[in-house]
Amino acid sequence: MLPFRKPLRGWWLRRLPKESVCRLGQRRIYLLPTRFGLLLLLVAAAVWVGALNYAVSLAYVLAFWLLGLLLVAVLMAYRQLSGLQLQVQESEGAFVGQFADCRLRLLNTTAITRQLLLQSEQGGECVPCTLAAMAEQSVTVVQLLKRRGRHAYPAIQLWSTAPFGLIRAFSWWRPDASLLAYPLPLPDREHQDCHHENGRGRNRGDDEEDFSHLGEYRQGDTPRQIAWSVLARRDVLASKRFASQPRGQALHQLAWQDYPATLDVESRLSRLCWRVLQCEKAGQHYRLHLPGCMVEPWPGQREQALAALAEFRLPV
Structure with a gap:
């Protein structure tokens, strides 16, 4: 690779507009010969020179046939990308040090089958994709x-x-989308079972297991009460009801102030992240306290809490 190729490519990519939806057209598609194509072009040129020197008609035919094949290859390769539609799909975040999935959707609105390869500007493995006619694929x-x-x-x-x-x-596309990198969880067993107050839900002492019936999901129901099998079969959110309804559950307080001022920001966030995941795993209610931000126990709390930790900045 030439020494100036990578910086030049980075400068060029930064000038590309960000797009959530993109359709590849003539201005976006670039064509270059492969190594085999260059070799074939040299062979065609050598045959043509030989035909000039020795006046061999069959050599002229072979030279122009090779050139014609290259011209047809240009058109066929261009058709592989022309008219292809690209869209961004919503992606889930991941923790620092992990690989996150950038989800994309390809739409083929033509009657030809496309054989494509995709790769991130950061390198990594190439992703092959065979897109059938009039089809789409993620x-x-x-x-x-x-x-x-x-x-x-x-x-x-x-x-x-x-x-x-x-x-x-080939063509380049800058998707107009982003994903979150959550803090890397660090175990914090010292604060795992402390800092709680009574709230709504199920208490350890009132943990009845006598199932009564299925009812409509209500805000505040724990993941343990949700009937996951019903959700999988019927796509309906329902909760399990018990013969004796729970009267209270410990509401765990996960606070920024639980840690000494000498502990750095990233370590605090990593420990709070671990405690959030432990509460979610155990089906416990919790409240996350951050400077200038509080995440209450409501549906979708896990994603909101992790997003708050990922995007946290100390107030100035």
Whole structure:
């Protein structure tokens, strides 16, 4: 690779507009010969020079046939990308140091089958994709999350050398989307079972197991009460009711002030993240206290709590 190629490509990619929906057209598709295509072009040129020197008619035919094949390969490779529609799909976050899935959707509105390859600007494995005529397909490109916070989707390169492998048609796309990198959880058993107050829900002493019936889901029901099998079969959210309804549950307080001022920000967030995951795993109610932010126990609390930890900034 040339020494100036990577910085030049980075400068060029930063100038591309971010798009949540993209349709590849003539201005977005670039064509270059592959190594095999260059070799075939040299062979055609050598045959043509030989035909000039020795006036062999069959050599002229072979030279122009090879050139014609290259021209047809240019058109066929261009058709692999022309008219392709690209869309961003919602993706889930991941923890620092893990690979997150950048989900994309490809739509083929033409009557040809497309054979594509995708790769992130950060490198990594190529993702093959065979897109049938008049079809759509979801693909995933992974991204390594090296720091906490919000990460923009990397620029995506799409290319194809089908059907002859002589010409490489490629294009670049900057998806207008991002995903969150949550703090890496660090065990904090010292604060696991402390700092709680009475609240709504199920208490350890009132933990009846006598099932009564299924009822409509109500805000505040724990994950343990949700009938997951009914949700999987009928796509209906229902809760289990017991013969003796629970009267109270410990409401755990996960607070920024639980830690000494000497502990750095990232360590605090990592320990709070671990406690959030432990409460979710045990089906416990909790309240997350951060400077300038509080996450109450309501539906979707896990995602909101992790997002608050991922995007936390100390107030100035």
